[in-house]
Amino acid sequence: MSELQQRQIQLEVLRYNPETDTAPRYQTYSVPCLEEWVVLDALNYIKDHLDPTLSYRWSCHMAVCGSCGMMVNGEPKLACKAFIHEYKEGQIKVEPMANFPIERDLVTSVEDFITKLASVKPYLIPKEDKPVSAGEFKQTPAELKKFKQYTLCINCMLCYAACPQYALVPEFLGPAAISMAHRYNQDSRDGGRDQRQEVIASDEGVWECSFVGACSEVCPKHVDPAGALQQIKVASTIDWYKEHLMPWMKK
Amino acid sequence: MEIIKADVAIVGAGGAGLRAAIALAEADPKLRIALISKVYPMRSHTCAAEGGAAGVIKSDDSLDLHFSDTVGGGDWLSDQDAVEYFINEAPKELTQLEHWGCPWSREADGSVAVRPFGGMKIKRTWYAADKSGFHILHTLFQTSLKYPSIQRFDEYYATDLLVEDGRCQGLTALEIRSGEMKQFQAGAVIIAAGGGGKMFPFTTNGNIKTGDGMALAYRAGTPLKDMEFVQYHPTGLPNNGILLTEGCRGEGGVLFNKDGRRYLQDYGMGPETPIGQPVLKTMELGPRDRLSQAFWGEQKKGNTVKTPWGDCVLLDMRHLGEKKIDERLPLVRDLCISYLGMDPVKEPIPIRPVVHYMMGGIHTDVQAATRLPGLFAAGECACVSINGANRLGSNSLTELLVFGRRAALSAIAHLQSNQVPSSDTALAAKAKESQNRIQALFDKSNGTESISGLRQEMMDTMEENVGIYRTGEGLAAACEKIAELRQRYANITLTDKTHVYNTDLMQALELGSMLDCAEAVTVGARDRKESRGAHQRLDFTARDDENLLKHSLAHYHPTEPPRIEYLDVVVTKSKPGVRDYSGAKK
Ligand SMILES: Cc1cc2nc3c(=O)[nH]c(=O)nc-3n(C[C@H](O)[C@H](O)[C@H](O)COP(=O)(O)OP(=O)(O)OC[C@H]3O[C@@H](n4cnc5c(N)ncnc54)[C@H](O)[C@@H]3O)c2cc1C
Ligand code: SF4
Ligand code: FES
Numbered sequence: 148m149s150e151l152q153q154r155q156i157q158l159e160v161l162r163y164n165p166e167t168d169t170a171p172r173y174q175t176y177s178v179p180c181l182e183e184w185v186v187l188d189a190l191n192y193i194k195d196h197l198d199p200t201l202s203y204r205w206s207c208h209m210a211v212c213g214s215c216g217m218m219v220n221g222e223p224k225l226a227c228k229a230f231i232h233e234y235k236e237g238q239i240k241v242e243p244m245a246n247f248p249i250e251r252d253l254v255t256s257v258e259d260f261i262t263k264l265a266s267v268k269p270y271l272i273p274k275e276d277k278p279v280s281a282g283e284f285k286q287t288p289a290e291l292k293k294f295k296q297y298t299l300c301i302n303c304m305l306c307y308a309a310c311p312q313y314a315l316v317p318e319f320l321g322p323a324a325i326s327m328a329h330r331y332n333q334d335s336r337d338g339g340r341d342q343r344q345e346v347i348a349s350d351e352g353v354w355e356c357s358f359v360g361a362c363s364e365v366c367p368k369h370v371d372p373a374g375a376l377q378q379i380k381v382a383s384t385i386d387w388y389k390e391h392l393m394p395w396m397k398k
Numbered sequence: 399m400e401i402i403k404a405d406v407a408i409v410g411a412g413g414a415g416l417r418a419a420i421a422l423a424e425a426d427p428k429l430r431i432a433l434i435s436k437v438y439p440m441r442s443h444t445c446a447a448e449g450g451a452a453g454v455i456k457s458d459d460s461l462d463l464h465f466s467d468t469v470g471g472g473d474w475l476s477d478q479d480a481v482e483y484f485i486n487e488a489p490k491e492l493t494q495l496e497h498w499g500c501p502w503s504r505e506a507d508g509s510v511a512v513r514p515f516g517g518m519k520i521k522r523t524w525y526a527a528d529k530s531g532f533h534i535l536h537t538l539f540q541t542s543l544k545y546p547s548i549q550r551f552d553e554y555y556a557t558d559l560l561v562e563d564g565r566c567q568g569l570t571a572l573e574i575r576s577g578e579m580k581q582f583q584a585g586a587v588i589i590a591a592g593g594g595g596k597m598f599p600f601t602t603n604g605n606i607k608t609g610d611g612m613a614l615a616y617r618a619g620t621p622l623k624d625m626e627f628v629q630y631h632p633t634g635l636p637n638n639g640i641l642l643t644e645g646c647r648g649e650g651g652v653l654f655n656k657d658g659r660r661y662l663q664d665y666g667m668g669p670e671t672p673i674g675q676p677v678l679k680t681m682e683l684g685p686r687d688r689l690s691q692a693f694w695g696e697q698k699k700g701n702t703v704k705t706p707w708g709d710c711v712l713l714d715m716r717h718l719g720e721k722k723i724d725e726r727l728p729l730v731r732d733l734c735i736s737y738l739g740m741d742p743v744k745e746p747i748p749i750r751p752v753v754h755y756m757m758g759g760i761h762t763d764v765q766a767a768t769r770l771p772g773l774f775a776a777g778e779c780a781c782v783s784i785n786g787a788n789r790l791g792s793n794s795l796t797e798l799l800v801f802g803r804r805a806a807l808s809a810i811a812h813l814q815s816n817q818v819p820s821s822d823t824a825l826a827a828k829a830k831e832s833q834n835r836i837q838a839l840f841d842k843s844n845g846t847e848s849i850s851g852l853r854q855e856m857m858d859t860m861e862e863n864v865g866i867y868r869t870g871e872g873l874a875a876a877c878e879k880i881a882e883l884r885q886r887y888a889n890i891t892l893t894d895k896t897h898v899y900n901t902d903l904m905q906a907l908e909l910g911s912m913l914d915c916a917e918a919v920t921v922g923a924r925d926r927k928e929s930r931g932a933h934q935r936l937d938f939t940a941r942d943d944e945n946l947l948k949h950s951l952a953h954y955h956p957t958e959p960p961r962i963e964y965l966d967v968v969v970t971k972s973k974p975g976v977r978d979y980s981g982a983k984k
Contacts, residue, residue, distance in 0.1 A: 151706045166896045183637060183739075195850035199902045200894040204437075206604035209640050209733060211532055212441040228736065250575060251899040257438055257552075269540040271499030283496045285508030291501060298501045298533060302440050327540075334499060 152182040156231065158189055160201065161242040163249050171249065174198075180231045186219055186241060187226035190253075203253035210367055213301035216308065217253050218242040223308035223365045244308040260304050263320050267328035267346055272339025290335040297330035297375055299368045306362035306372050312352055319352025322362035322372030329375040332382075348383045356380070399829055400580050401822075404432035404549070406809045407569060407584035409556045409611055411435035412442030413531070413795060414777025415590035416538035417491075417802030418809075423545035425810055432582055434551045434571055436606060436904070439539045443592055443604040444798065447531020448643035448729060449515060450523035451795035453488035456512060459520045461485050468793060469972045471517040471685050472757075472786020473931035474947065475624065477968040480764045480782045484793075484800050491799035492524050500537040501526050503726075513726075514648040515792045517685035517979075519678050523792040528643050528729045531795055554580070555904060556610065558832035559587060559618040559773065562820040566618065566772035570832040574904065577897025579836065581829040583819065586772050586809035589615055589760060590802060593778040595628075597912040597919070598753040599857035602634060602641040611779035613911035615760040616918065620770040621951040621963070623781040625758035625915065626922035627932045629789055630866055632689035634752025635738055636707035642730050642749060644791040646742075647682040649726050650674050651715040653689075654746065655701040661711070665692040667979045674717050684979040687788040687932045690751040694866045703748060710748035719743075751866060755794065757785040757932065758922070761951055766805035767812075774809050776801040783949065787931020839906060845891030849905050852890065856883055856909075856916055864920055870937045873924035880917045881959055887913055918952040921959050926950060943974045 156178050163171040176197050178189045187205055194201055204214040208227045215226040220240050231239075247255035277284065306322035313319050328347055332340045347353055356376055363373040406422055408415045411433050419433045435442065454464050464485045469476050496502055496510065503511045503525050515523040526533040542548050553574040560568040560581070568583040591611025595603030616622050632653075633642045647653075652673055655661045660681065663670045667684040671677045682689075693711060696702050702709035715723060715730075720743045723731050727742075734742050759781035766774045766782070777798045784797060819825070859879045863872035887910060894902035928942035929935050947967050952960035 164896055165898055183737075194901075194905075198893075199849065199905075200896075202899045202901045204441075206437060206441050206443065206606045207446050208604065208638065209446060210736070211529075211729075212437075212443070212445050212604060214437065214441045230736075254899050261438070261552075265543045268543075270544050271497070271541075273497065277497070279490055279494050279497060283493050283502075283510050286504055287508045288504050288506065290508070291504055295501060298536070299529070301445075301532075302438075331499065336499065 154180055154182060154231070155237065156180045156189065157238045158193065159238060159240045160253070162252055164251055182232045184231045185227050186224070186229040186231065186239065187215055189231065190226060190241070202251050211301055213303035216244050216303045216305050218245055218308065223305035225303060225305070225367050228367055244304060246308050246310070246314050247304070257304070259317070260302070260307065260321070260323070263324040264302070264327060267320065267324050268339060268343050269327040269331060271331060271334065271337050272342060273336060274338030284336045286335050294330045294333035297326045297333070297370060300326060300370045301368055303367065305365045305367065309361040309365040311359060311361065312356050316352050316355065320347065320350045321352070322376065325353065325379060326370055326372040326375040329379050344383065344386060347379060348386070353380055353383070399826070399833065400578070402432060402580055402582050404430045404582060404584045405813055406586045406588060407432040407434060407582045408588045408590060409434050409569065409614065410442070410590035410592060410777065410779070411439035411550070412590065412592055412777060413444035413534055413538060413798035414802040415588070416542050417799050418588050418590060418776060418806040419548045420538065420542055420545065421803040421806035422810065423547050425806065427547055429547060431548045432551060432584065433548055434554045434556055434582065436553060436555045436574070438552045439550070440536060441606070442535060443607055444535040444795070445532045446602070446604060446641070447534070447795055448528040448641060449645040449648070450513060450525030450530040450792045451492055451534065452515065452518065452523050452790070452792040453492040453796055454485065454522055455489050455492070455510060456522065459522050463519055464488070464522060466972060467518050468784060468790055469786070470975070470977050471790040472788055473941065473977060474943070474972070474974040475786030475930060475949070475967055476784050477764070477782065478970040478972060479968050481784050482970065483764055484784045484797065487800040488796045491796060491803065495534060495537055495799065498537050498541045500533055503527060513645060514676060514678055514683060515790070516644050516647065516683050516689070517679060517790040523648070525645065528645050528727045534795055555907065556591070556614060557836060557907065559614055560825055560828045561618050561770065562824050562828060564771065565817065566770050567819055567825060570829050572836070574899055577900055579833045581826065583825060585813045585819070586774065588805045588809055589773070589775040589779055590777045590805070591779045593756045594912060594915045595753050595756065597856060597916045598860045600634070600639045600861065601753040602631060602639055603753070608908035608912050609915035610908060610911040611775070612759055613914040615768060615770070615773065615775060616914055616952070616954045618770060618773070619954065620768045620773060621761045621953050622915070622918045623758055623761035623949050623951050624783060624922070625756070625918040625952055626926050626950065627757035627787050628753060628864070628919065629686055629755040629757060629932050630690035630751040631686055631754035632693060632751050633713055633749040635733065636705055636710050636748050636750050638737060639752045640733050640737055641752065641754070642713060642733070642747065643727070646713060646715055646727060646730055647676070649722065650676050650718055651713050652682055654712045654714055655696050656703045657701065661696050661701060662689065662692055665695060667692070669980070679979050685788055685790060688979060690866050691934060693751050705748050708750065710750045712746035713749045714746040715742045716744065716746065755789055757781065757783070757787065757789055765808045766801050767808050772812060774805040776805040787933060839892050839903065840895055842891065845889045847886050847889045847891070849890055849902070849909055852883055852886060853909050856880065856913060860916060864923060867934050867936050868923055869935065870924065873920060876920040877924050877959065880913065880920050884913050884917060914954070918960055921962060922950045922952055925962050947974060
């Protein structure tokens with residue numbers, strides 16, 4: 148196995164501290180990076196060796212906790228999955244996630260997302276009552292497969308940073324929250340679709356979404372939120388027809 | 399200082415904290431629950447758990463077998479009354495999660511699937527592909543959103559417990575977003591703040607696992623138990639310590655040394671089993687302590703593979719085939735390709751043991767109660783103890799659920815004893831002390847020590863002297879060094895003196911927690927003159943049941959090393975015996 152390659156990289160990092168800065172600014176750090184590193188390793192190097200005042204979120208360093216979303220050279224990325232070797236230039240620009248208010252440096256506000264996630268009732272609303280003592284609900288691998296992909300969302304919010312609709316209409320529930328509603332709607336154990344549908348159908352953003360698919364492109368977990376949105380929109384349209392044009396038909 | 403009143407305050411919103419919160423909300427919707435966490439709940443490190451959660455459900459299994467696997471796996475240091483409670487509750491808790499929507503992997507008939515795990519005689523590990531902890535955490539978090547009585551304080555860093563009149567009556571916490579200190583007054587407090595693997599440099603643990611919860615309880619005067627038992631996981635990626643789940647071996651992956659030998663047979667885990675036909679509790683399905691120790695042996699013999707990241711052995715999964723790997727171990731494949739540039743479908747993966755889990759923690763009884771009235775603990779920060787000297791993989795996720803709930807029930811019972819809270823002024827004075835401690839960090843300008851510098855010295859010491867095999871000499875040196883670092887910690891300087899999202903301050907506080915815990919680990923290890931489970935001494939190689947079938951309890955001292963007390967292990971039906979991991983021999 149070959150020796151590890153090292154390269155000096157200039158990291159241009161957006162800095163903003165509301166207590167001391169009137170506006171965001173950029174600060175450049177020169178970091179000796181191993182090629183196998185990710186951008187997060189470079190930030191940790193800065194924090195430990197160059198500038199302890201830099202703030203950013205991280206925990207797992209394995210792309211599963213969803214903390215470290217940021218813009219790397221203008222693209223929404225997990226800093227722990229943005230590999231140095233993919234940036235051939237000697238310079239990398241790191242900024243906080245787009246479309247969210249900056250709290251400080253690379254830290255953006257999560258509150259809006261959490262509120263939206265909670266609003267779609269992202270939990271099982273059981274179709275039938277069954278006590279725990281009666282054992283598990285049966286679910287075949289095929290039934291599981293129907294929604295499995297949408298359970299993989301790590302709430303990293305990269306899809307919001309990429310979404311042109313969210314940039315325009317901040318009220319838009321957004322790709323991840325809608326995918327999560329879809330996840331439970333598709334679960335064979337669930338009977339809560341009507342309750343979730345009320346929230347989703349009244350969201351103008353859903354109807355405005357132009358399916359450019361930017362969300363699915365940046366999603367590090369291949370959740371395909373654009374696909375979920377499409378499906379949910381079709382289902383909502385059918386609901387609407389049933390209710391307004393064919394009221395004799397049951398949903 | 400703003401005062402927030404709650405009936406129960408929970409520190410930590412990982413698997414254990416969330417389970418406790420839900421149990422409280424379900425038991426009584428009128429309870430005011432404050433769920434305090436230094437990160438958003440879904441960032442908690444439970445999300446990183448891959449392999450699965452153990453609980454008896456299949457007809458070929460029995461509670462007795464899960465009991466004996468756990469007690470033997472723990473090298474008889476587990477409290478057997480606690481294990482019994484745990485085993486009994488486990489299937490209910492895992493089924494409860496299923497009812498909350500957890501996407502467990504399934505058999506063709508729609509029942510929940512189970513997989514083999516190290517040290518378990520029967521397949522009993524429930525899994526959701528290789529993202530089990532992730533799905534458990536998100537299922538719990540999302541379910542918690544149902545309950546309006548769970549009030550979350552996300553990104554609040556707990557700094558001190560409020561102890562007055564001999565009872566825990568709340569805590570102080572910094573709101574990270576503003577830097578403001580808040581005082582939580584509560585009838586009961588549950589600590590569920592996770593482990594402290596970050597005191598070691600090479601670990602599967604995330605950045606947040608700095609032993610804060612253990613340190614909170616410890617500093618408040620309640621002891622830490624069995625801290626010397628630190629688990630190495632045998633299969634970590636060599637460059638950054640990312641875990642490859644035990645499920646890799648459960649599904650049939652095998653370990654080779656540089657000569658292509660299945661070396662585990664040379665360490666009492668043989669005879670060799672045919673490739674692709676794993677035998678439970680044998681070879682690659684031995685327990686973690688034994689496998690990590692075997693790696694050390696191979697390293698000493700010069701049988702390891704040299705890589706740019708140091709000595710490794712090889713984990714070969716190629717014979718499982720792409721389809722099975724993608725179905726059962728998709729994350730493992732992704733992690734290997736992304737972080738190591740190697741595909742387990744095509745080549746063996748170099749791996750080495752990595753610090754993974756702390757068996758020790760806040761001393762609690764079977765009811766999850768600490769010795770401090772009003773204070774309860776659950777999850778990795780607690781030591782009940784079911785894990786003894788070596789945790790069996792997949793018992794921990796279940797433990798979060800069983801004892802998270804148990805802590806909640808005990809907290810409710812404590813509230814029902816209707817003790818009158820101490821006066822507001824007395825509690826406020828305590829809170830003020832905590833605030834002053836933080837303020838002192840801001841005021842000091844002549845400190846000479848750097849936070850990252852001290853942290854590095856601590857990690858180097860732990861790695862060098864408190865690893866898989868330990869010696870009296872090394873441990874004595876480590877004790878001295880950690881004591882020195884604790885003193886020097888008084889001279890650290892904050893570079894960042896602002897308040898909003900000050901991660902320099904967080905790191906300073908976390909370093910303080912880790913140093914306190916590290917001292918309990920090193921002193922406990924130095925004084926335990928035997929080899930048991932994950933604690934292996936080259937100078938005391940045998941288990942000593944006559945003198946040391948005992949838990950160690952470390953009592954905090956602000957400037958001196960901890961005092962160690964010993965407590966008998968609860969033995970009900972399984973007398974200490976020989977750990978046999980050569981199942982095929984019989
Ligand atoms: C990579 C990996 C894989 C694993 N795989 C398995 C497996 O397959 N099966 C198994 O059984 N076990 C597994 N384990 C072990 C198991 O996952 C952990 O022991 C368990 O998830 C710990 O959960 P917890 O709720 O105790 O703590 P965590 O999930 O770590 O949560 C701790 C919580 O405490 C909070 N907190 C900490 N300090 C403070 C503070 N000062 N103030 C406020 N809040 C604070 C954090 O914000 C967080 O919410 C694995 C562990 C790792 C690291
Ligand atoms: S859908 Fe994908 S990009 Fe969006 S939050 Fe979830 S994991 Fe992140
Ligand atoms: S640090 Fe957890 S996703 Fe990047």
